Amino acid sequence: MSQLRLACTALGRRIMAGYPTKDGQRLKEPRHDVTSDALKAVVDKIGIGHEATISDETGAVLCIIAIRGPATPPQPSAASSLKGSDVGEVGE
Numbered sequence: 740m741s742q743l744r745l746a747c748t749a750l751g752r753r754i755m756a757g758y759p760t761k762d763g764q765r766l767k768e769p770r771h772d773v774t775s776d777a778l779k780a781v782v783d784k785i786g787i788g789h790e791a792t793i794s795d796e797t798g799a800v801l802c803i804i805a806i807r808g809p810a811t812p813p814q815p816s817a818a819s820s821l822k823g824s825d826v827g828e829v830g831e
Contacts, residue, residue, distance in 0.1 A: 741759055742758075743756060743757070743758060744757065744759050744766065745773070745777065746766055754772070754773050754774040754777045754778075755770045755773065756771045756773045757769065757770035757771060781804070781806075785804060786806060787806050787807070788806065788807070789805075789806060790803055790804060790805040791804045
């Protein structure tokens with residue numbers, strides 16, 4: 740039996756798991772959408788705040804994957820806490 744493979748769908752950009760057809764161009768049914776699991780595994784492997792460099796067999800860098808945590812929401816400034824009547828309108 741052939742080995743389980745992962746592939747990305749062209750239209751939906753979903754990561755699917757399954758066994759390849761004989762020609763190796765598609766995945767046989769049943770295929771399974773593993774997008775969330777695959778992305779979570781990448782985050783767990785690299786770690787938040789770290790990056791991984793992906794290279795080909797010659798050592799040429801193909802890409803760098805950086806994992807960042809969620810952005811901190813901006814804190815309200817003094818100007819943004821003023822009411823509209825306190826600020827004045829453009830053209831006054």
